[in-house]
């Protein structure tokens with residue numbers, strides 16, 4: 001559906017040239033939810049502007065539904081951009097128009113008749129769960145409801161691709177989840193391709209099928225979300241994954257406590273794939289090897305591609321027994337990483 005081939009975007013600034021996007025290639029399939037994650041300044045917004053044709057790449061091409069957006073201009077660009085729609089962090093609604101009138105706006109521009117518009121607006125209000133709120137003004141809506149209007153408006157002209165620019169960053173965690181569920185639901189119902197940019201790994205875990213991690217304009221890692229969560233490679237991806245698993249603060253406290261109580265042994269991080277989360281591997285390990293095990297922190301997380309578990313354990317015993325025990329885990333297809341020697 002979307003083919004990004006070797007795009008680079010260089011801006012001329014007063015301090016010289018700045019490469020915002022650096023030789024990025026991505027292929028996004030029809031009907032998938034693709035996430036691009038990175039910290040501030042990584043180049044995500046530039047990527048999204050390149051995708052909707054608002055910016056031209058310095059080199060490379062952006063092909064959406066067979067049309068090269070990066071080379072098109074005038075009527076051809078307008079035609080190509082009709083396939084693409086967008087939602088924003090701050091919703092960008094028209095404050096003097098009601099919910100219905102906001103949603104009808106792109107239909108008016110496209111010259112759709114009044115009767116057709118009314119019918120379509122009603123369908124969209126139903127789809128995004130805003131029944132009964134059609135006559136309200138944006139100022140009378142909650143943040144989540146405003147984003148629902150944004151989504152309905154974005155879908156009015158039946159786009160093939162929806163770009164989401166930090167669409168949940170202004171929302172509280174519960175509302176974020178309800179908007180993500182709505183996007184997932186729409187993706188399933190109408191097979192819409194969704195590309196989202198975010199700085200929150202939670203958003204990626206909840207709804208994306210695949211993810212690209214950006215740092216300093218480059219894609220440093222990409223792949224299936226489950227695979228990236230289970231086995232992150234780049235240091236920045238490891239940071240994002242541990243944030244999303246809530247490891248950092250909760251775990252540090254338990255870790256310090258264990259280290260104070262048991263000054264010997266090792267702390268290991270175990271990552272279980274879906275198939276192994278239900279097997280009693282830890283009790284098997286304790287039975288087979290002369291080791292003592294304490295659970296430090298554990299969690300099972302779900303992604304659209306399946307679930308995985310992470311477990312931090314403190315393991316103590318004779319060095320060769322500990323090594324044999326950790327080897328045993330590896331043989332059960334559990335990724336085992338010693339993170340701290342007590």
Ligand SMILES: Nc1ncnc2c1ncn2[C@@H]1O[C@H](COP(=O)(O)OP(=O)(O)OP(=O)(O)O)[C@@H](O)[C@H]1O
Nearest residue numbers: 011013018020038039040041042043044045046047
């Ligand atoms: N129009 C522009 N002119 C000059 N430099 C720009 C322009 N747009 C972006 N940049 C620079 O390109 C780099 C990437 O910015 P970009 O906004 O794409 O990152 P981002 O990951 O979206 O970050 P944020 O979430 O803070 O917007 C930054 O160093 C930024 O200052």
